[in-house]
Structures are given as structure tokens and as C-alpha cells.
Amino acid sequence: MDSALIPEGVNRCSFGKFAIGIIIVGGVLLWGVYAMLLIWLKGLNQTNMNDYYGFALWIWADLGVIALGGGAFFTGLLRYIIGKDELKNIINYAVLIGFICYSSALLILAIDIGQPLRGWFIFWHANVHSMLTEVAFCLSCYFAVLTIEYIPLILENRQIDKVPFFHNLAHNMHEVMAIFAATGAFLSFFHQGSLGGVAGVLYSRPFAFREGIFIWPWTFFLFTWSAAAYGPCFTLFVTRLTEKISGKKLVKQNVIDLLAKISGWTMGTYLIAKIIDTWYWATVSAPSMGFNLIDFYSNNSFYGIWILVAEIVICGIIPASILLTPKGRSNSTLLFTAVSLACIGVLLNRWVMVLQVMAIPVMTFENWVLYIPSWQEVATTILPVAYGIILIMISFRYLPIFPQERELNP
Amino acid sequence: MKEEGKHKKAKKYGMVINLDACTGCGACMVACMAENNVPFKEDESNKLDSIAWMRVYKLTNGKSYPEADICYLPRPCMHCEGDHGHSPCVSVCPATATDYNHDTGIVSQIYTRCFGCRYCMVACPYHARYFNWWDPVWPEGSTKYLSPNVSPRMRGIVEKCSFCFHRYQLAMDKAYVEGRTVLEENEYQTSCTQACPAGAITFGDLNNPEHKVHQLAKPDNKHGGRPGNPNVFRLLERLGTNPKVYYMSSREWVRRAGDNYLGDEDFAKTHRH
């Protein structure tokens, strides 16, 4: 039915099967849209946030998807600036995943603010000293970069490509893509960092606060570094998942191996920095404010020291070790386990830097406050996931995302 | 001449709250809500999302009879100065919707500018900032009793104690008409100060040695406004928020409750610096 739109030489499932898939995921998407409209019409009282939880599930989701979407800027940097040419076989998918992650982040932010119609104030009345301002500016600009990177891919659709103007536009955009990728890397460095800065500058929240250099707390660098390390893991995770669902090998092992290896090294060095940071914070920074490390992990029913172990050891050191060894990378089960654990690890880190910060009492006569999101918050967080799946389904079906697909599936 | 000299010096309005005198009656909370048109819900039982610019906390020393002791601690906005106006909430606001006034030391909230990102609430360790989760709904007829000097807030934005800034403006207007530039101590007082039946709250210019707040707190401006009076302390002094609300108590456990200390830390040494 739609075979004229499908790239030449590749096999795709029947249109009926594809349509059923879209309808099922579309149902989830509509559920999210309903919750989103409820929130926009009735206000944030539809959530379980409160005056102790100014930031909650959504800000975590924002930080999470941006970290996971970090694969786009880092792979782009490696491909266009550093010259790792093999990565051209996965860059399209990294860009698509990044595009989904960043558009989701912007949507969640638009739902999260109390007065959505005043959202433009963050640009117009910008306070240049706020980390959130830096986040908003760089995020929007980088989303523009990702759109610019995604457009040529759309233009390469078999039918669109027949139009000379679009064919030439795609060609010309590819020609100068390195400049866009460099701008994207510059912007990403700052917004990934400033997301870390959002928590790190809170000098009145001993759990979040970190010293730093000039105006940037250490979390600034840790967030950029971790996005560069863990983002490609998410790209690999989604690639592997797509391969499993489509039943096809889409990217050659040497490409996967290269990205996994670079990710492993970045993750390893990040973890060293993270452990030093945690050590210094636990033994110097927090005690200077009157807190012992264990104060942050006791007297409540959820946040125990397990979360620190899970983040740094189970979802940090273990996946990094797998990714750093050639045997680990060549074994597809081990590799998939490693990238899955890594994704959980970075999500845990972002959770801790948002939700645990809110939960810990700072005044001596207050108690821990825990929070469970409302269904509206959950639905609006799942909404971008459903949207992402639909965009991947459509892009995978109609656009030549994987240059090696034909060769690998003759 | 004397007035001119005073005018040049920036004011730093602040409070000293005598915790030994506070009975926890809550008159300050009521007065504040009435004065500032603070909205309320039909069901106010969930204190996690109800607004109280001035909130009275109950502290206990955790001991059993006969050593058991309690203390009530009223908590307005601390109007932190931080390091040269770098208060925790002001520096983080992305839309410049909250401001540190260097002439008065008051931290303002610009309601029409705030777009409700709540970053300031995250930054405030005192939980002095509140979000309008609902539209303000006033019982029928009660709108006639709203203060015309304070604008009610809409849903989706943050609000907090302003040290009754409208009263400062009115007092300054009056002084201007009378050809003065400096206010007398009693010309500008917050509603909670005036409502307290025990006289536990003292309000005034911390920079003015003639004002009672200065005499009680003896702030050391060279060291971030630390109190010189050994019975006076500030909440979370160690974090460097440099608040302008001082608390006074003769009881050591109350003073100790104002900040976090490590188990083996010498409180007296840390407190006195």
C-alpha cells in the first residue's frame, strides 16, 4: 500500500501490522495528551507536587531524557569533528533519538510551568545568572540544531528526494553539517552542564551543593561528562531494541564496538571523577554544613545507601567494565546488559539530583517528605515515550536511517 | 545633615523573634494572611500545599518529663542577603521575577513576572516560598475585606512574605509628603509584629543602631551579619544564606535546633565562631 514510500531494497512489515502498532501506541499517546490538557486547563493541582516538591517527576524526566539524548551530540562530535568516520552508520539514529529526547524535554517543560502562557519570559526577561536560563537557551538552540540535522534525513525519503529542490537541499545541508554539529556540541556542553548546575548551585541544599570553578559547580562538568558517556549507551540500547523488534541486523558490529568502547572509556573516567566528587562532598563539603553522609540516607523509608551503590557500582562500574573489555563488547547479551544498566544508572543519578534533594530535610525540626506522582504526571511522562516510539516507527519505515541495512540484509 | 547622612546608608530591615516569649498562638499567621490577601483552600488540612507566609513551627527537645520542653518558632521569609545580595532564591530565578532590594534588604516577588518554574522554592531551605496550586477563591462577600494595597495572586505562580512591603511604600509616601526621607522606627512595622500579643517580634532597620532590632541582635556586618548577642541565632547560619530574621532564646537546645551539627561537634564553639 505504501511501498512507494519505503526506501529501496529494504523489507518492512505489512502496512496493516504497522498501522495496528501505531494505533496501539497512539492510544497511549492520547492518554498522555488527555492528561496534558487536564493540566493545562486545570493547573498543576492535578499533580502530586507540593510546596516541598517544587521539582518532581517531570524535572527528573527532563534531566533523564536530555542525558539519554546526549548520544546525539557526542556521536556528532566524534563523527564530524574528531573524524570517527565509521560512526556515520549510526549517526542518523543518534540524531533521531536526540531529536525525540529534546522535543520531549521541551514539551515536558511547557507542561511543568505554572503559567505556560508566560513561558517566553525565560527568554525575554532572562536572568543570565540562573542556571535554568542557560538550560532554556541552550536547549532551545540545540533543539534547532537537531531539527537541522533531522531535516536532511526526511528529505532523503524516496519520494521527497525526487524533487530536485529537496534533493539539493539535503545535499547542501550535509555539506555544512560539521558546522552545525560543532555548534550543537558547544550548546550541548553548556546545557548538559547547566542542568547539573541547577542542583549544584543550591548552596542552601547541602545534598545538592558542590563547590566548583568560577561560576560552575562540579556537577556542571559531571553532568556533561555523564551525558557524553551514557548518552551513546542509550543510542546503542535503542538500536539493539530496534534490531530485535525488526528481526534484522542494522548496524555492523565494528560500529557498535567503536561507540561502545568510546562510551566505556568516557564512563570509566566519569566514574573516577564522580567517586572523587562524592568522596570530597561526603568528607568535606557536607560536614562543613553540619551533615554526615549517612544523614542523607537514613531516617526514611526509601532513600538508603543502596541508591548510591546502585548508581555508582551496579549501574556504573559494572557496565563500564563490560564496555571496556573486548570480550564484553563482542558478546551481545553482555553488551545489551551493560548499556541497559548504564541507562538506568544515569537515570538514577538524575533522580537523586532532583527528587532526593527535595526529600531531605534541611531545617533540624523538619522531616523527610516522600512523594508519589499522580496519574496525570505519570501519563504526561509516558506521553513522550509513546511519541518517540511513533516517530521511530515512521522514520524507520520511510527514511533511510541505517546506511548498512541493505548490505547486512541482502 | 543628620538625616542626609542616614539616607545615604542602605537600610536593612529585619526581625528579632524572642522564642522564649512566643506562645505559639498563631496571631502572627492570621494577621499576615489578612494583611496580604493570602488565599486559602476549603480544606486546609494538607499543609504541604497550603499557603502560610508566616508559619509557626513547634519544636520539642525530645526529652521526657520532667525535662520535656517545647518551643514555638514563627518562620517568615528570611529575606536572605547571602553574599552581597546573592540570596539562594534570587540568583536562581530565570525570569528575574524575584529581586534583592539593596536599599531595604527586602527580597521581592514580582507576581506578574513569575511564570511558575518553582526553582526558587527548590532553592529555599526554609520553605518560605509557596506556590499557588489553585486559583484563589474567596468566600462570598469576603472580597470586600481584601486589602486594596496588596494584589491578590493568580494560579500558577510563587508567593512569599514581603515584610509587608506595601506598608513601607505607604510610610515612605507619607514621609515624602512631609518632606522627610527617613522613616521613624514605628512608622514601618509588619502586621505580624503588631499582631503578636506577647510582643515577641521586633522589627526594624538592622543597620540603624537606634533601632531595637539592632540593639537586640547586634549584627556584625563585617561577618555576614552574624549576631553579636550570645542568645541570638539565625536559622541555618552555617549555609551562608545570611538571613535577616534573628531568633532569641536563653535555652541552648533551642539555639542548637537552629542549625545542623555533627554528633561530636562542639556546638558552643561552632555557634560562636
Place this chain on the structure above:
Amino acid sequence: MFPFSFEWIWDLSHMIFMGGLWYSLTILGLGMTYCILKTVIDTMHGKGGHNH
């Protein structure tokens, strides 16, 4: 965001921050303008279509 908004101060923070922003926007804007103009010229010269 603009020098005419009243929050704007000609200080180092504003110059670095907004300088970075406008620098990035200029690169993106000029880059896209170049691509579109070149595409228009290429297309007018009969490039594109099925044969590259």
C-alpha cells in the same frame, strides 16, 4: 534577551551569555541561509533529480 529590555545591563555576564547565544543563532541562521540560497541556485542550474 535584547539590550532594550530593562533587565539588560552592559556587564560581563550579559556580554558573555548573550554573546554566546547570538553567536550560535548567527551561525545557525547563516548556515541555513547559505544552504537554502545554494539550493535555489543549484536547482535553477538544473542540478538534482534522479541523477546526482
